[in-house]
Amino acid sequence: MFFDSQPGSITELFAGRSWTSREIILRVGARIQYFQRVGLRGGDRVFVQYGNKLEFFVDLLAVWYLGASLVPIDSRLTAYEIENLARAVMPRFMLIDSAADAATLAGLTTAGVQVIDVRDWLASGDDRPGLSPIPCRANLDDEALILFTSGSTGIPKGVVHTHRSLRARWLSLRECLGVQAYRRTLCLLPTHFGHGLICNSLFPWLAGQDLVIAPPFNTAALMQLGAVIDEHKITFLSSVPSMWGLTLKASKPPQSKTLRRVHCGSAPLSGHLWRQIQEWAGTNEVFNAYGITETGSWVAGTSVGTFVPQDGLVGVPWGAVIKILKGAGAGTPFDPDAQCRAEEPGYIWLNTPALMRGYYGQPGLTDQVISGGWFITGDIGLVDQRGWLYLKGREREEINKGGTKIYPADIDAVVERFDRTKEVCVFAQADPLYGQSVAMAIVLRDDATTTIRDLRDWMTRHLAEFKMPTRWYSVASLPRNSRGKISRKDVAELCAQKQPLDLQSILKAK
Amino acid sequence: MEREQKKSNLINYLRTIQRPDFPLADIEGDLSLVESGLIDSLALLQIISYLEQTYGIDFREKGIDPGELGSVNAILEFIERETAA
Numbered sequence: 001m002f003f004d005s006q007p008g009s010i011t012e013l014f015a016g017r018s019w020t021s022r023e024i025i026l027r028v029g030a031r032i033q034y035f036q037r038v039g040l041r042g043g044d045r046v047f048v049q050y051g052n053k054l055e056f057f058v059d060l061l062a063v064w065y066l067g068a069s070l071v072p073i074d075s076r077l078t079a080y081e082i083e084n085l086a087r088a089v090m091p092r093f094m095l096i097d098s099a100a101d102a103a104t105l106a107g108l109t110t111a112g113v114q115v116i117d118v119r120d121w122l123a124s125g126d127d128r129p130g131l132s133p134i135p136c137r138a139n140l141d142d143e144a145l146i147l148f149t150s151g152s153t154g155i156p157k158g159v160v161h162t163h164r165s166l167r168a169r170w171l172s173l174r175e176c177l178g179v180q181a182y183r184r185t186l187c188l189l190p191t192h193f194g195h196g197l198i199c200n201s202l203f204p205w206l207a208g209q210d211l212v213i214a215p216p217f218n219t220a221a222l223m224q225l226g227a228v229i230d231e232h233k234i235t236f237l238s239s240v241p242s243m244w245g246l247t248l249k250a251s252k253p254p255q256s257k258t259l260r261r262v263h264c265g266s267a268p269l270s271g272h273l274w275r276q277i278q279e280w281a282g283t284n285e286v287f288n289a290y291g292i293t294e295t296g297s298w299v300a301g302t303s304v305g306t307f308v309p310q311d312g313l314v315g316v317p318w319g320a321v322i323k324i325l326k327g328a329g330a331g332t333p334f335d336p337d338a339q340c341r342a343e344e345p346g347y348i349w350l351n352t353p354a355l356m357r358g359y360y361g362q363p364g365l366t367d368q369v370i371s372g373g374w375f376i377t378g379d380i381g382l383v384d385q386r387g388w389l390y391l392k393g394r395e396r397e398e399i400n401k402g403g404t405k406i407y408p409a410d411i412d413a414v415v416e417r418f419d420r421t422k423e424v425c426v427f428a429q430a431d432p433l434y435g436q437s438v439a440m441a442i443v444l445r446d447d448a449t450t451t452i453r454d455l456r457d458w459m460t461r462h463l464a465e466f467k468m469p470t471r472w473y474s475v476a477s478l479p480r481n482s483r484g485k486i487s488r489k490d491v492a493e494l495c496a497q498k499q500p501l502d503l504q505s506i507l508k509a510k
Numbered sequence: 511m512e513r514e515q516k517k518s519n520l521i522n523y524l525r526t527i528q529r530p531d532f533p534l535a536d537i538e539g540d541l542s543l544v545e546s547g548l549i550d551s552l553a554l555l556q557i558i559s560y561l562e563q564t565y566g567i568d569f570r571e572k573g574i575d576p577g578e579l580g581s582v583n584a585i586l587e588f589i590e591r592e593t594a595a
Contacts, residue, residue, distance in 0.1 A: 249555060
């Protein structure tokens, strides 16, 4: 195997399929032979449109073994978005396991990508498990993973991790957290998501722990989570705060006392919800995990012994040095003299061996966030007298919809290209279910209902459904600051005084 | 409250949380609310809150099979079962 440790077993939660560690290794061997036959070589990039299933993890190891890198793609993206990502990263292959629509296939072919339907291979009966006949081709500093965090409709921002940075993350976590609590890990998060893939799944699984994998954010799993934990003897799961609304309302707590630890990350965790999760889970080891895709996800958390859940509390670093500085201008060098005192809020800077190599093909953008090995997070926080990190806010533009990050500029870029748009500004609105939801202020050349419907159709063709704004505000003009710039905060304040369009009535009149 | 009234109230509520471009009138009583795209999966939390507030059902005490909230008819049957108890 490529790794010096044996991966654990994997079980699919609802499909009932399960492969042992040995079976996985043999299937990786078969997959390596297959990928060799289709011409996969070291340095290639491979898009994978499926996730959260056994084959995804086997293909990941096989691709890595051959020295190539894997690019997990959110299966909800439109053909337009997938083609845009492909043009930016130029993968040689895209693996699919369900019927891709004609538009997606045409777009990928135009971009020079070879689409492989792995179902054809399985149907050929040529998938007999076996050991790989060749030695591992991967090197520690090869690209291993590219995870897109934004730019699906514009200039994609693909976070590049090498085997070195990923291994640094896993070794750090192992040192800080051990692996015992992760003996049987449940992943409810998507595997195209740094949190779900690098930390929730790969960290325990590649350390030989068993993984139980569910379809992402699956309602049935969330509503029966207590029973799932009992049935599969789950010791650990990670989560995002919005998942817990459904579980705390609908699922009985686990009874079997197997659950030892829970992580919650990717969105702010309130002290109130935190205590409810502890009570439901029957363990105080509910850790708020602070992570960023660029740092290999989890980089700090509440492994501090006894603590009282509080809004904003994170805890101690996991394989990172955390500093709070008074400034965080793009590309500015780390200034040790600009450090904040204990308890004084400022900008969070991180130094970790798990830092990404950079954004794919974007050296300028990379230089804005990495300065002398330090990562400028854009988050605001403080470190108290005990050395515990607290998050106090963030200056990044993303909209955090239930833990899924949506970048308003991606939506702006699609709406701006609609022929009757004069101006657009997408912004976050508070949402009781998701924490934040997507809203949009538009200035159109005319307010006719046909224009609204046409715009909705245009957006549906170009944007994944989860990014669609739920509230639309038609405005005469967008407010600008003294430098002529549109501030999303000002637009949100303007729209808070207005009624959104009645989209249901407008679209029903179709 | 009669079943038809409960159904009407439920549909009126679903209109407030559904995707804007989905023709609710076209939904068969047994069609899956989530799989059909009418609502997204986490919006089931809103339906649970509606049932708690409207019918006083305590889900935490009972636990629930997601299939029981899967369609308009399933929800109506669930309400009848729970309120008859």
